[in-house]
Amino acid sequence: MVKYHKDFLHTHWRKGKEYIFAVDEVSALNPLGLISSFHSPTKTFKPKFLYFAFFALVSCILLLFPMLFSLTSSFYESETGVKPFLCLSVPNETLCCDRSSRRSDTCIMKGDIRTDPATSSITLYRSNHTAYGGGREAIQHEKIRPYTRKWETHVMDTIDELDLLVKTGSWPRHTCDVVHDVPAVFFSTGGFTGNLYHEFNDGITPLYITSQEFNRKVVFVILEYHYWWITKYGDILSQLSDYPPIDFSNDTRVHCFPETIVGLRIHDELSVDPALMPGHNRTISDFHDLLDRSYQPRISSIIEDEEREAGTEIHADQITRPKLVIVARNGSRAITNQDALVKLAEEIGFFVEVLKPERSTELAKIYRVLNSSDVVVGVHGAAMTHFLFMKPGSVFIQVIPLGTDWAAATYYGEPAMKLGLNYIGYKILAKESSLYQDYSKDDPILMDPDSVNKKGWEFTKKIYLDSQNVRLDLGRFQKHLLRAYYFTRARKNRRSRRLSV
Ligand SMILES: *[C@@H]1O[C@H](CO)[C@@H](O)[C@H](O)[C@H]1NC(C)=O
Ligand SMILES: *[C@@H]1O[C@H](CO)[C@@H](O)[C@H](O)[C@H]1NC(C)=O
Ligand SMILES: *[C@@H]1O[C@H](CO)[C@@H](O)[C@H](O)[C@H]1NC(C)=O
Ligand SMILES: *[C@@H]1O[C@H](CO)[C@@H](O)[C@H](O)[C@H]1NC(C)=O
Ligand SMILES: *[C@@H]1O[C@H](CO)[C@@H](O)[C@H](O)[C@H]1NC(C)=O
Ligand SMILES: *[C@@H]1O[C@H](CO)[C@@H](O)[C@H](O)[C@H]1NC(C)=O
Numbered sequence: 001m002v003k004y005h006k007d008f009l010h011t012h013w014r015k016g017k018e019y020i021f022a023v024d025e026v027s028a029l030n031p032l033g034l035i036s037s038f039h040s041p042t043k044t045f046k047p048k049f050l051y052f053a054f055f056a057l058v059s060c061i062l063l064l065f066p067m068l069f070s071l072t073s074s075f076y077e078s079e080t081g082v083k084p085f086l087c088l089s090v091p092n093e094t095l096c097c098d099r100s101s102r103r104s105d106t107c108i109m110k111g112d113i114r115t116d117p118a119t120s121s122i123t124l125y126r127s128n129h130t131a132y133g134g135g136r137e138a139i140q141h142e143k144i145r146p147y148t149r150k151w152e153t154h155v156m157d158t159i160d161e162l163d164l165l166v167k168t169g170s171w172p173r174h175t176c177d178v179v180h181d182v183p184a185v186f187f188s189t190g191g192f193t194g195n196l197y198h199e200f201n202d203g204i205t206p207l208y209i210t211s212q213e214f215n216r217k218v219v220f221v222i223l224e225y226h227y228w229w230i231t232k233y234g235d236i237l238s239q240l241s242d243y244p245p246i247d248f249s250n251d252t253r254v255h256c257f258p259e260t261i262v263g264l265r266i267h268d269e270l271s272v273d274p275a276l277m278p279g280h281n282r283t284i285s286d287f288h289d290l291l292d293r294s295y296q297p298r299i300s301s302i303i304e305d306e307e308r309e310a311g312t313e314i315h316a317d318q319i320t321r322p323k324l325v326i327v328a329r330n331g332s333r334a335i336t337n338q339d340a341l342v343k344l345a346e347e348i349g350f351f352v353e354v355l356k357p358e359r360s361t362e363l364a365k366i367y368r369v370l371n372s373s374d375v376v377v378g379v380h381g382a383a384m385t386h387f388l389f390m391k392p393g394s395v396f397i398q399v400i401p402l403g404t405d406w407a408a409a410t411y412y413g414e415p416a417m418k419l420g421l422n423y424i425g426y427k428i429l430a431k432e433s434s435l436y437q438d439y440s441k442d443d444p445i446l447m448d449p450d451s452v453n454k455k456g457w458e459f460t461k462k463i464y465l466d467s468q469n470v471r472l473d474l475g476r477f478q479k480h481l482l483r484a485y486y487f488t489r490a491r492k493n494r495r496s497r498r499l500s501v
Contacts, residue, residue: 088278093126095166097142104148104206106263107164113184114174115221115255117248121163122186122260125173140166146223146263147188148202155191160223160249162186162262177253182217184255185210186248186262190224196357197270197382197411199229204236206264208287209272211240213280220245221255235294235364270388270415284419285392291367298364322488324350324481325369327357327378327386333401335379336434336471344474348485350375357383374488375481379470380404384412392420393491395484399472400427402435403449403464422487424480432476434469 087096093111112125123138145159187207192198211218218241225247230237237245246255267273272284307314324345328338335341338354345352355369370376370389378384379399387396396416400408408425416423430436430446439445445452445463453460 103266105144109260113257123165126168138165146186147191148206148266159188174254176256179256183259184219184221184257186221187264188223189229195382197385200385201270206266210264216242219243221248223248239294295364295367299368321351322374324352324375325373326354332466333379334469336469375484380408387416396421397424401468402433432473
C-alpha cells in the first residue's frame with residue numbers, strides 16, 4: 001500500500017471537476033434508497049447520444065480539415081481530460097506519436113520494425129526509394145516511457161525509456177531472430193505495479209483498451225517484466241492475446257513486427273469510454289465480460305475439484321438468501337466492530353461471507369466470491385478495485401473514512417456507477433472514526449479534513465489512511481443494509497418471476 005498515495009496527486013490536475021459521492025442521508029436517495037448508475041441526481045451527465053453524434057461530427061470535420069484539430073481537441077480536453085487518439089490511421093513506413101493526453105504517450109509504427117533490447121530501441125526501416133538518402137542516422141527519433149502515469153514525473157523517472165527510430169538506406173539491418181506476423185503492444189509493468197488499483201487502472205484496463213481491436217492477434221512486449229504479474233494476470237492475458245508475452249530486456253533476440261504500439265491508451269479511472277474508441281465501441285461492461293470469460297475456466301475447475309472432494313454436485317444457487325460480502329482489511333482502515341456487522345447483516349436476512357483478499361490470493365477465487373454476491377461492503381482502499389468483479393445491478397457500499405471523500409468517489413464510486421453497480425458511499429461521522437479517540441472534538445482533523453488534506457499528501461497518508469480505523473454506527477449503517485436487502489429481494493423476485501414465465 002506504500003504506493004497507494006500517488007493516486008492522490010490526481011487532485012492537482014482534476015481539482016476543477018465535480019464529483020458525486022458520500023450518500024449518507026435518506027433524503028438524497030431514490031425510492032429504493034440506492035443511487036443507480038445513470039440516474040444520479042447530483043451529477044450532470046452529458047447524454048451519451050449527443051456525445052456520439054458530436055464525435056461523429058468531429059471525425060468528419062477532422063477528415064476534411066485536419067488543421068482544425070487544435071480547436072476541437074481543446075474542447076475534448078475540457079470535457080473528459082482525454083482526447084481521442086491522434087494516430088488513428090498511420091500509413092505504412094511511418095512512426096506517429098500522440099503526446100496529447102495528460103495520462104500517457106502512445107506511439108505507433110508500421111512497416112519493417114525490429115527490436116534491439118541491447119540499446120532499448122525499436123527501429124523502423126524504410127525502403128530506400130524515398131528521397132531521404134541513405135545513412136546510418138535516424139531520420140526520426142522519439143523517446144517514450146510506456147506507462148500511463150505521465151503526469152507523475154517521479155514515477156515516470158523509474159520507467160525504462162525506449163528509443164523509437166526511423167532509418168532509411170541500404171546498410172545492413174539487424175537480422176530477425178523471430179519474425180512475427182501480428183502487431184506488438186509494448187508496455188511497462190513497473191511503476192506502481194504491486195498495488196491492485198494500479199495494476200488494473202494503469203495496466204490491465206489500458207491494455208484492454210489498446211489491444212482489443214486486434215482480437216487476440218497481438219504480441220505483448222513487456223518492460224520491467226515480472227513473472228508474478230504474468231502469473232497473476234495470466235487468465236486475462238490469454239483472453240487478450242494468443243501469443244506468449246515477451247520480456248523485452250531479458251529476451252536478447254531481435255523480434256521483427258509489421259506494426260507496434262508503444263505505450264497504452266487510457267481513458268478515465270478504471271473506465272472504458274466508448275466515445276474514445278471509434279470503430280470499436282467498448283464499455284466497462286465489455287471489460288467486465290472479458291473478466292468473466294477469463295475466470296470461467298479456472299472457476300469451473302475449482303468447482304470440479306470441490307465436487308470431487310465432496311463427492312457431490314455443488315449448486316451455486318443453493319443459497320436463496322441475498323448474499324453480502326464484506327471485503328475485510330486488517331492493518332489500517334479496518335472495521336473494528338466487524339463481528340457485530342456480520343451479526344446484524346445475518347439478522348436482517350443476508351447470507352454473509354467475509355473475504356480477506358491477500359496479495360497472493362488467486363484473483364479467480366475472489367472473482368468467484370464477488371460474482372456470486374448481491375451486496376459488497378468494504379472500506380475505501382485499493383481492494384475496492386474488486387468492484388470490477390461484481391455483477392452489474394448489484395449493490396456496492398463503500399465505507400468512506402474521514403478525509404478520503406475525494407479519492408473514494410473518484411477511484412471507485414464513479415467508476416462503479418459506470419459499470420452499472422448501485423453504489424452507496426457511506427461517509428462516516430467523526431464519531432465512527434478511531435481518530436475521534438485521538439484528537440479533541442474540535443480538531444480540524446475531525447472537523448475539517450479538507451483543510452488537513454490541503455496541507456499535503458504526507459498528512460493525508462499519515463493521518464487518514466494509515467492511522468484510521470472505523471467503528472460503524474450500526475444503527476446508522478443498518479438503514480443502508482436494509483435498503484440493500486429489500487432491493488436485492490425485489491430484484492431476485494423479479495428475476496425468478498421472469499424465469500418461471
Ligand atoms: C509496409 O512496408 C514494408 C516495408 O517497410 C513492406 O514490406 C510491407 O509489405 C508494407 N505493407 C503494406 C501493407 O503495404
Ligand atoms: C537501395 O539502395 C541500394 C544501394 O544503395 C540499391 O542497390 C538499391 O537498388 C536501392 N533500392 C531501392 C528500392 O531503391
Ligand atoms: C531470462 O530469460 C531466461 C531464458 O528465457 C530465463 O531462464 C531467465 O530466468 C530470465 N531471467 C529473468 C531475470 O527473468
Ligand atoms: C455501440 O454499441 C451499442 C451496444 O452494443 C450499439 O447499440 C451502438 O449502435 C454501437 N454504436 C456504434 C457507433 O457502433
Ligand atoms: C458469474 O455469475 C453469472 C450469473 O450468476 C454466471 O452466469 C457466470 O458464469 C459467473 N461467472 C463465472 C466466471 O463464474
Ligand atoms: C493481516 O492478516 C494477515 C493474515 O491473515 C497477517 O499475516 C498480517 O500480519 C495481518 N496484518 C496486520 C497489519 O495485521
